[in-house]
Amino acid sequence: MLRVRFPDTIQVKSEGIIVSLESAVLVRACEHATAYLQGLDTRSVATTVGLVELRKRLNVGLGAEGTPPETVIDELVAATAGGQLGSASGRFFAWVIGGALPSALAADWLASTWDVNATMYACGPAAAVTEEIAGEWIKDVLDLPRDASFAFTTGCQLAHMTCLAAARHAVLDRAGWDVELDGLVGAPPVRVLATEERHGSIERALRFLGLGTRSLIPLATGDDGRLRANVLSDALAAGTGPTIVVLDAADLNIGACDPFAELIPLARHAGAWVHVDGAFGLWARASREHRHLVDGVELADSWATDAHKWLNTPQDNGIAIVRDRAAHRAAMTLAAHYLVAGGEARDAIDWTPDWTRRARGYAVYAALRELGRDGLAAMIDGCCRHASALAWGIGDLDGVELVAAPTLNQGLVRFLDPHGRLDVDHDRHTDAVISAINSEGTAFFSGTLWRGRRAMRISVVNWRTSDDDVRATVDAVERVLSQINSTS
Ligand SMILES: Cc1ncc(COP(=O)(O)O)c(C=O)c1O
CATH class of the missing domain: 3.40.640.10 (Type I PLP-dependent aspartate aminotransferase-like (Major domain))
Incomplete structure (x- = not known):
């Protein structure tokens, strides 16, 4: 791509085509968006940068002079990399956050x-x-x-x-x-x-x-x-x-x-x-x-x-x-x-x-329009099926209690502390396991309190979630559990 100085000209050359500066930044945004979506399956679902780093990267100071639009967008994407929680991913099961068709x-x-x-x-x-x-x-x-x-x-x-x-x-x-x-x-x-x-x-x-x-x-x-x-x-x-x-x-x-x-x-x-x-x-x-x-x-x-x-x-x-x-x-x-x-x-x-x-x-x-009535019904029922498969799959693992099998698209599991006897031990263990699963990066879950006990919520509302996502998630939870149990 031929770079031009902003704001001397309003044209840039992209892939041999002359486009206006406004179009160029939109094309650039589209490239970033496409790369983001294509990386959803391989990137960590959890964020990989924290508060201090994000502040440092984004607080570049606001100068008196403006910045070319493409640079603004390129730098914004670079500064926020690793700071987007992967809720657009098919392996995101926290809170109730849908994807985007x-x-x-x-x-x-x-x-x-x-x-x-x-x-x-x-x-x-x-x-x-x-x-x-x-x-x-x-x-x-x-x-x-x-x-x-x-x-x-x-x-x-x-x-x-x-x-x-x-x-x-x-x-x-x-x-x-x-x-x-x-x-x-x-x-x-x-x-x-x-x-x-x-x-x-x-x-x-x-x-x-x-x-x-x-x-x-x-x-x-x-x-x-x-x-x-x-x-x-x-x-x-x-x-x-x-x-x-x-x-x-x-x-x-x-x-x-x-x-x-x-x-x-x-x-x-x-x-x-x-x-x-x-x-x-x-x-x-x-x-x-x-x-x-x-x-x-x-x-x-x-x-x-x-x-x-x-x-x-x-x-x-x-x-x-x-x-x-x-x-x-x-x-x-x-x-x-x-x-x-x-x-x-x-x-x-x-x-x-x-x-x-x-x-x-x-x-x-x-x-x-994209879904049609049949597609909508299939998406809703598909999410419910995946929620059940996750809950039963995780619930079957050693040291896991299936607290609530989904009747719709939400379920609960709880992780039992192998050395614990009291509810409070299992509560602490459950939160620790959720945090370890999230750090591992394959999938992301959130916790809750149900009838006075801590549990991990399984919420499926994303059109992207597939059988492969479910399998990869259950495998990841099993890996994390065996690692925790072998070190405790
Ligand atoms: C049952 C229920 N009601 C209301 C809300 C609030 O919805 P919104 O975040 O779209 O305002 C939520 C959000 O997760 C919810 O789960």
Whole structure:
């Protein structure tokens, strides 16, 4: 490649082709991206540089003079090498972080290139219509009410906030209170019943909405992590007034889905709004083999999920779906003299908490088209199969206890200290083994506390995970265990 001085000319020669400086940096980024993706199978899934080194490499000082775009990108890639956790890899099983399907990744690049503000049809007609279609397809593949409203948010956290803002509006409206006009000071108290397995993003949404975490009444679940009908009935009967019930599809430790068909009618009969945390588990609706786990979830009032988890779009893509369109719109809509209402077209600003926002619909649209209904079902069921194979494969190794075999795509194992007798010994050993597995670099897992004991979570939500990845991971865990046991 012929290098040119910036900014004297706007042309560079790449592979014999004259391209503008802007194109050259994009071609360069594409080369880096391709090299990164091609190295996913061979590179350590764990990071190989730490905080001090990253700070040293990146803090090059901000000079008065600019830097040519290609140099910026080349140096950024070099400085961050080894500092990207390999969550794009098929051997990443920590937390719940999906990969990115090829077309979704490419569509997301294009969304950055087009760089429209997807807040209104007037600012980005194509983005608005793509979102409109993608939203309809999402309701269709998840088999939720087709006339529900929806919003594409940054993630499930803001999807919860959006849905619960609609819930707050509706339950207070029924109590004769206009929260949009009068706020919460002096409003009837709202109680929120949620299981003890709820994700922390529910609490945070309650804080954002001014309901506060004291509004939350935790409900115990059974050994299978699911809420029982009698527990919910008792909790509903124990209080009065505006009530929101939050159910799980699914919990992040063992993937437990509440028995929706039983619980939702009870809650709705008591006048409560039912919200479902379906960050990843709601995608079981699109599966052939696991759909029964989420039967009845369609009876809820609102659903929050993520495209960036199990649909495998790049990060920054959550979805809020609300049965009561009027409540959703009332909680989010905004008009100003300088805005141009879309009329017949859909304006995202009526449904999302953002003003200026990324065109998130492109990645969702692309992912759904790339997979089709059959491909989506196969991807969901494939992840569940891999989660089971990992849990049973690791669980069969010496010194490993299978704590929870996956019913969906999450499982738990625990590593037993050969010299330990107490739970605390096995807890310590479990954390040490997780850390050793991660350092080895073949695969990456995270830990958790389940029923008071430490365990390793096995979470599979990446389209890339293959039978080979599962085999390589079980082998790596076996290697690490035998090394630890031979030295202890
Ligand atoms: C069950 C559950 N709910 C909500 C969230 C929050 O989602 P997000 O990180 O997309 O905001 C997560 C994240 O992992 C989750 O697992």
